[in-house]
Amino acid sequence: ELIARALFQHGHRAHKPFVAVNCAAIPENLLESELFGHEKGAFTGATSTRIGKFEQAHNATLFLDEIGDLDLSLQAKLLRVLQERQIERVGGRDLIPVDVRIIAATHRNIEQMVLDGEFREDLLYRLNVATIELPPLRSRKEDIPLLAEFFLQRYGRELRLERPAITRAGLRYLEEQPWPGNVRQLQNVIRKALLDCRGFAIDRPDLQRSLHESSGGFVQAKERSDAFSDSIRELATESLRRARTGEIESAHAAVIEDVERHLFSEALAKSGGNLSEAARWLGLSRLTLREKLKKLGLRNS
Known part of the structure; x- marks a missing residue:
């Protein structure tokens, strides 16, 4: 979503709303209403007319996160909206024109989903005008010093620290980590370390402690993983x-x-x-x- 917002902020519709919807977080039977809206009485509980995300994003930007989770029937309706630039509310008869800039994201392999018959090829072509692939942080460690400096300054201001800093040993330690939580985990670790150091330069031990606290009990997770392996071994035997x-x-x-x-x-x-x-x-x-x-x-x- 951060990349989507950056694209939005540098686009010609930056002065208009940015409307975001997570397609995976909304139950399948409610997603159509969420996107296209509904008329009063369209279904049980529809006590009033409600505009959907497309109407909210008219002349603006709509971010469809996790678009790979749309079912095929909703994919067909989305394709029709993109082609005809008009929507029809659930339970409605009127066609409503919409002018929406679409940004879509997914963590899944859409091309493979097309081959498996799980995603419409024509919808992919319609959406895939320009693609930005965002590799995990462990694959772009050269970004870590820049990100670390950015978060130091950001949280330094927030915590009212005059000169937030990190030692070379601390920076090397950050570059050595796998960062399964990507940028958000790095962000959280630096903030925790700043809170602990309070005016002193962040060093390797500070980051080790902060990373351990932010890991959410990875040691216990390792123990659970070993127990799981034993269970699988017993099942196999x-x-x-x-x-x-x-x-x-x-x-x-x-x-x-x-x-x-x-x-x-x-x-x-x-x-x-x-x-x-x-x-x-x-x-x-x-x-x-x-x-x-x-x-x-x-x-x-």
Whole structure:
């Protein structure tokens, strides 16, 4: 979203609103209304007319985050809006003209989704006028000194520190880290270290302590990972035993099904039954997840 806002701020519509919508965070049955709006009485609970994000972004900019999570039917409707530049509210009959600049983002491989039949090729061509790929921070460590300096000055002003600084050893330590949380994790670590140092230059031990605190218990996570590995090993051993005795045909298929069943059930439980959210965590499209749930006899509730 930071890149999208930068594009917006340097565009010719910067004086107009920036409207953002996370396609993965909104339940599938509400997303069409969220994008295109609805008329009063269009569905249960629609007690008044509501304009959608496209109308809000008329003559402005609309940011569609996680566009890879749109289902195929909504992709078709989005394509029609982009082609005809007009929308129809849910439950409405009137066509409403819209002039919207679209910025879209996704963490998924859209080209592969097209090959898998999960994303419309014509919609991809319509959206893919210009592409910006944002590699993870670990792949662009040359950016770390610049980012560190930026966050030092930013939080130095916020904390009213006269000369926030970092030692060379501290900077080298930042460059050595894998940064699974990318720029936001770096930002958080520097802010924590500034709070601890209060006027002194940030050094390697300060950053080590700050990184440990911001990691959210990676040590405990490692212990849980080891326990998980033991469970998988036991599952593999038992499945192979059942395959040798003829109880099942394929140990591989049995292990995969058991793991997927637990993984999908846990994802649905954590997301409160939100299929879009669960699919995003799993790195799947909603359509693929729905098919897998059906195959495993699971329900998104």
